[in-house]
Amino acid sequence: MRIDEFMSAFPHARMYRDEPLKYYAYTKVGGTADLLVFPATIDELQQMIQTAAALSVPFSVLGNSSNVLISDAGMSGIVFMLTDLFQISVSDNQITADAGAKIIDVSRTATEAALTGLEFACGIPGSVGGAVYMNAGAYGGEIKDVATSVTVITPTGELKELSHDQLDFGYRHSYVQESGDTVVSVTFTLAPGDGQEIQDTVGDLTQRREMKQPLNLPSCGSVFKRPKGHYTGQLIQEAKLQGYRVGGVEVSKKHAGFIVNIDHGTAQDYLDVIHHVQDVIWERNEVRLETEVRIIGNETTN
Numbered sequence: 001m002r003i004d005e006f007m008s009a010f011p012h013a014r015m016y017r018d019e020p021l022k023y024y025a026y027t028k029v030g031g032t033a034d035l036l037v038f039p040a041t042i043d044e045l046q047q048m049i050q051t052a053a054a055l056s057v058p059f060s061v062l063g064n065s066s067n068v069l070i071s072d073a074g075m076s077g078i079v080f081m082l083t084d085l086f087q088i089s090v091s092d093n094q095i096t097a098d099a100g101a102k103i104i105d106v107s108r109t110a111t112e113a114a115l116t117g118l119e120f121a122c123g124i125p126g127s128v129g130g131a132v133y134m135n136a137g138a139y140g141g142e143i144k145d146v147a148t149s150v151t152v153i154t155p156t157g158e159l160k161e162l163s164h165d166q167l168d169f170g171y172r173h174s175y176v177q178e179s180g181d182t183v184v185s186v187t188f189t190l191a192p193g194d195g196q197e198i199q200d201t202v203g204d205l206t207q208r209r210e211m212k213q214p215l216n217l218p219s220c221g222s223v224f225k226r227p228k229g230h231y232t233g234q235l236i237q238e239a240k241l242q243g244y245r246v247g248g249v250e251v252s253k254k255h256a257g258f259i260v261n262i263d264h265g266t267a268q269d270y271l272d273v274i275h276h277v278q279d280v281i282w283e284r285n286e287v288r289l290e291t292e293v294r295i296i297g298n299e300t301t302n
Contacts, residue, residue, distance in 0.1 A: 031074025050157030063127025071297030099129030116193030
């Protein structure tokens, strides 16, 4: 088997056959990966992608798995999980972080260095790579405001650097969504600020998040994109959908924009709740809710 050939090429790497992905996802759902691999360095990841391409083995990439919904049928081929790539460094007013670093940790590093611009990211649970992929944002800030260059590995294993303009950032969008490139490192350019003011802002945003969001339950974060001219949470709240439940998954009673796993739910439960919310909001408001969460993995047969 080609996966066996891949494994034999990296005998010292951390990897697992038929590994349940629900153990790694914020939603606590998801089937197995044929092979789950944790690259130890960017160089190793590049070699692994080159090898997978040469063997024609399909591969996918995950970071902190906080804004994804992984199918109950799992993921075929190789799944590279980049959480072992977590180095963060500061040079003057720039911070460079590996793709697997948590964006919360990068925001914390900026706060400690009295650099302003990443306060908005203090509560975003995703990885740096995922934040760039989705152009993550919160409280009026977005990654596009601060990410100035990104190092990627192409699907064939070439290492290259992309400038801010090449990344084509938009609302929850970046160029790498189309290119298939794997983000491996990001440089953020920030501005010197008042350390106490930055800490106060982070403290305020953290408090607001803890008050409003169901952080004690597994979820995929904000499920839907904000439709033009509307607030998603308000539409769902007005439709009295909070508490709507399928299996072990329900629309959060605390924040209408979240769908939470309250009792051993499945990915199919999530999808059924998502589709029901979309149908109801369309019938009531003629507004189409698009998912912000990435729905990935193999199709189920049911």
